[in-house]
Amino acid sequence: MTNLRGGDLSRLRQLNSLTAIRALRGAGPLTLSALAERTGLSRPSMKEVADELMELGWVEEVPPSPGTMGRPARRYRFRADSGCLVGVDIGGHNVRAALSDLDGEILAETRQPVLPDAPLEERLAAIDRAVSGCLALSGRSAADLWTVAVGTTGVLTPEGRIAFSAAIPVWTGLDLAAKLREMFPCQVLIENDSRLAALAEARRGAAQGARDVVFLHVGRRMGTGLIIDGKVHRGFGAAAGEIVMLPEARWYDAPEHLNGCEIVPEGTAPEDAAGYTLAAARDGHPVALAAVDRYVDDLAVGTAAMVLVLDPQMVVLGGGFSRSADVLLAPLRERLERACIRMPEVRASTLGDECVVMGAIDYAADHLDSELFTSDAPLTPLR
Amino acid sequence: MTNLRGGDLSRLRQLNSLTAIRALRGAGPLTLSALAERTGLSRPSMKEVADELMELGWVEEVPPSPGTMGRPARRYRFRADSGCLVGVDIGGHNVRAALSDLDGEILAETRQPVLPDAPLEERLAAIDRAVSGCLALSGRSAADLWTVAVGTTGVLTPEGRIAFSAAIPVWTGLDLAAKLREMFPCQVLIENDSRLAALAEARRGAAQGARDVVFLHVGRRMGTGLIIDGKVHRGFGAAAGEIVMLPEARWYDAPEHLNGCEIVPEGTAPEDAAGYTLAAARDGHPVALAAVDRYVDDLAVGTAAMVLVLDPQMVVLGGGFSRSADVLLAPLRERLERACIRMPEVRASTLGDECVVMGAIDYAADHLDSELFTSDAPLTPLR
DNA sequence: TCTACTTACGAAGGAGCGCTTCATTAGTAG
DNA sequence: CTACTAATGAAGCGCTCCTTCGTAAGTAGA
Numbered sequence: 087m088t089n090l091r092g093g094d095l096s097r098l099r100q101l102n103s104l105t106a107i108r109a110l111r112g113a114g115p116l117t118l119s120a121l122a123e124r125t126g127l128s129r130p131s132m133k134e135v136a137d138e139l140m141e142l143g144w145v146e147e148v149p150p151s152p153g154t155m156g157r158p159a160r161r162y163r164f165r166a167d168s169g170c171l172v173g174v175d176i177g178g179h180n181v182r183a184a185l186s187d188l189d190g191e192i193l194a195e196t197r198q199p200v201l202p203d204a205p206l207e208e209r210l211a212a213i214d215r216a217v218s219g220c221l222a223l224s225g226r227s228a229a230d231l232w233t234v235a236v237g238t239t240g241v242l243t244p245e246g247r248i249a250f251s252a253a254i255p256v257w258t259g260l261d262l263a264a265k266l267r268e269m270f271p272c273q274v275l276i277e278n279d280s281r282l283a284a285l286a287e288a289r290r291g292a293a294q295g296a297r298d299v300v301f302l303h304v305g306r307r308m309g310t311g312l313i314i315d316g317k318v319h320r321g322f323g324a325a326a327g328e329i330v331m332l333p334e335a336r337w338y339d340a341p342e343h344l345n346g347c348e349i350v351p352e353g354t355a356p357e358d359a360a361g362y363t364l365a366a367a368r369d370g371h372p373v374a375l376a377a378v379d380r381y382v383d384d385l386a387v388g389t390a391a392m393v394l395v396l397d398p399q400m401v402v403l404g405g406g407f408s409r410s411a412d413v414l415l416a417p418l419r420e421r422l423e424r425a426c427i428r429m430p431e432v433r434a435s436t437l438g439d440e441c442v443v444m445g446a447i448d449y450a451a452d453h454l455d456s457e458l459f460t461s462d463a464p465l466t467p468l469r
Numbered sequence: 470m471t472n473l474r475g476g477d478l479s480r481l482r483q484l485n486s487l488t489a490i491r492a493l494r495g496a497g498p499l500t501l502s503a504l505a506e507r508t509g510l511s512r513p514s515m516k517e518v519a520d521e522l523m524e525l526g527w528v529e530e531v532p533p534s535p536g537t538m539g540r541p542a543r544r545y546r547f548r549a550d551s552g553c554l555v556g557v558d559i560g561g562h563n564v565r566a567a568l569s570d571l572d573g574e575i576l577a578e579t580r581q582p583v584l585p586d587a588p589l590e591e592r593l594a595a596i597d598r599a600v601s602g603c604l605a606l607s608g609r610s611a612a613d614l615w616t617v618a619v620g621t622t623g624v625l626t627p628e629g630r631i632a633f634s635a636a637i638p639v640w641t642g643l644d645l646a647a648k649l650r651e652m653f654p655c656q657v658l659i660e661n662d663s664r665l666a667a668l669a670e671a672r673r674g675a676a677q678g679a680r681d682v683v684f685l686h687v688g689r690r691m692g693t694g695l696i697i698d699g700k701v702h703r704g705f706g707a708a709a710g711e712i713v714m715l716p717e718a719r720w721y722d723a724p725e726h727l728n729g730c731e732i733v734p735e736g737t738a739p740e741d742a743a744g745y746t747l748a749a750a751r752d753g754h755p756v757a758l759a760a761v762d763r764y765v766d767d768l769a770v771g772t773a774a775m776v777l778v779l780d781p782q783m784v785v786l787g788g789g790f791s792r793s794a795d796v797l798l799a800p801l802r803e804r805l806e807r808a809c810i811r812m813p814e815v816r817a818s819t820l821g822d823e824c825v826v827m828g829a830i831d832y833a834a835d836h837l838d839s840e841l842f843t844s845d846a847p848l849t850p851l852r
Numbered sequence: 853t854c855t856a857c858t859t860a861c862g863a864a865g866g867a868g869c870g871c872t873t874c875a876t877t878a879g880t881a882g
Numbered sequence: 883c884t885a886c887t888a889a890t891g892a893a894g895c896g897c898t899c900c901t902t903c904g905t906a907a908g909t910a911g912a
Binding site: 091092093094095097098101102105106125126127241249296297298310312314315317319320321322323324325326327328329331332334335336387390391392394395396397398399425426427428430 | 474475476478480481484485488489508509510624679680681693695697698700702703704705706707708709710711712714715717718719770773774775777778779780781782808809810811813
């Protein structure tokens with residue numbers, strides 16, 4: 087919209103090349119005729135565009151599909167393998183990474199355990215190992231890396247520093263963007279992990295197709311991610327979604343209802359306490375059920391606030407406790423039904439632990455798309 | 470982005486024509502050379518484009534500006550007067566309307582008083598009178614109308630029905646979109662009034678330039694409007710911003726602190742009570758100050774919720790009570806400072822009573838822009 | 853009033869891109 | 883082996899934009 091550049095003839099060719107790439111990315115290999123039909127170009131013109139894209143390395147020919155009437159048509163496909171994207175999830179206990187092709191198709195995944203109080207260097211080394219592992223698994227080299235997108239716990243600054251992280255003490259104050267740019271000689275993107283999880287759910291998970299989504303990370307720590315108009319909403323200072331900080335929203339202490347439930351046996355590890363309560367509730371234990379009730383009471387307040395503010399199409403329940411979504415969903419729906427003007431769909435996450443890395447990859451792919459399709463620069467040759 | 474249409478040569482011309490129109494709309498009359506420079510086209514090509522736009526009626530020549538060196542250059546301007554937009558604000562006590570040219574420049578304004586409990590027909594007639602008045606004042610006819618954008622109190626449905634209106638009882642359940650389409654043979658848009666006020670503040674008022682804005686309508690009724698990424702956020706069911714419905718946000722009864730303050734003299738009209746308290750607070754009356762304190766305490770809770778959820782660049786205080794913004798801003802800022810992770814700017818509305826009509830006009834202009842600049846259809850001749 | 857200077861205008865020639873058309877080629881079906 | 887189908891490749895056309903250059907219409911100064 088802000089673009090005030092008029093066009094040259096070459097601009098038209100560029101437009102058509104991009105349209106062709108988009109068509110190929112949307113559907114598998116296509117023949118020239120199919121491409122021409124989809125892009126609205128004539129076949130001869132389409133041929134010329136395709137030749138150019140082949141020469142630049144963006145597109146390649148695949149063997150014609152046999153068994154058709156008439157002369158077999160050439161087929162082209164987008165060379166999604168000519169680069170790769172990496173998504174990283176930096177959590178308290180694990181660093182996860184996944185590698186995908188340029189279409190976001192996942193090719194390799196790794197996980198590196200880290201202690202929450204591990205020193206900075208150790209965690210950064212784990213990131214390095216996780217990414218290297220993905221590259222090795224998929225037979226790629228660092229030179230193939232186009233974009234590394236990282237999701238991390240904590241409050242970020244717009245520039246990619248960690249303003250504050252409760253889960254990873256040494257993280258607070260770190261200029262993560264700078265560190266990562268030292269490590270990876272490619273585009274580096276940083277986002278909050280809940281926001282990336284939200285994106286993943288909106289693209290491949292429970293909220294597929296929805297353009298306005300509220301993602302709730304329910305676990306020992308509460309977090310949220312907002313998708314607005316199909317995009318991650320980060321806010322002016324990259325601090326959107328932090329309603330957990332508002333006492334009246336009753337989120338901050340909500341998990342304590344589950345963690346501190348009196349039926350949890352002495353000596354249970356703190357990270358397993360809530361799971362114990364939720365499991366007991368599933369079995370119908372009255373004390374556990376009461377605890378879950380109090381938990382959902384609190385959870386519903388902050389959730390209703392977000393729903394009333396945003397009127398999203400869907401609310402997705404993710405995070406550790408969402409493994410017990412069957413216990414939580416019904417009472418949450420019931421409370422929201424009473425509190426909200428328009429009741430959104432409420433669903434459980436379908437992506438599980440890989441949620442954040444997938445969101446990171448989607449985030450990287452989005453960024454790539456916007457660079458490709460909104461830039462005025464002509465297409466550059468690929469290696 | 471979703472557009473998969475490749476381009477013809479004519480598409481290139483269309484692109485360049487639109488670019489030229491946009492350049493002309495952005496800056497006043499321009500010479501051919503200036504236009505060529507801005508659009509990146511060569512002068513001869515620009516000439517051709519300009520000729521075509523003149524022929525179609527989108528652009529006209531203005532007399533060359535004298536007193537320059539060299540041969541005086543032709544100057545062109547966008548014919549913003551070749552159509553007009555109307556914005557309407559349907560409130561409880563008044564129907565306001567404003568008429569603008571296609572650039573959103575306001576040419577006429579009218580106001581029609583209506584009683585809150587007036588029958589439906591009477592209010593619709595007032596709308597008609599308000600719009601006709603604008604047309605008459607500006608010497609236009611209904612045929613010049615391109616778009617009518619209407620802001621109204623109440624909760625809307627996405628289709629333009631009134632789901633519920635507390636301020637205008639007969640409004641509830643009305644298919645306003647259908648009624649208005651009967652009345653006006655042009656594009657009709659309907660939005661919530663607070664959202665349009667928010668848009669106006671973001672475009673011409675206190676929040677100019679900000680892309681993420683929370684607008685608070687503080688008055689006898691509370692309301693909000695959200696601007697996200699520069700656009701009105703309406704939500705999936707057109708019910709965004711209704712946090713007033715959440716008891717924990719403490720908005721619903723907040724005005725009562727001011728209305729019901731004990732220093733308000735017996736017999737004061739209900740609509741003047743809060744103003745009395747606020748005025749007394751400005752004069753330092755301790756009881757009034759305490760009431761204002763309690764009011765802002767409540768106001769800050771819901772506001773903090775929205776700020777924490779969205780992390781906007783700015784919060785704008787509008788509505789009836791914002792006339793006393795000097796009394797409210799400082800304590801509100803103080804509370805938000807404590808509650809929020811990142812403190813947004815907090816400002817008072819600068820547009821006053823015409824806020825909603827202006828927002829309606831901006832809304833109409835946005836709609837027109839998106840129709841113009843994203844459509845694939847070639848430019849049509851203008852009468 | 854005349855000349856020099858500045859700036860815009862307009863016509864001519866050229867290059868790039870996409871379109872249509874049509875003969876040719878490479879398969880399958882009987 | 884022939885008929886049919888569908889893709890290919892080359893030729894010719896038209897449109898849009900570009901560059902270049904001579905001309906026109908003003909101002910500034912002698």
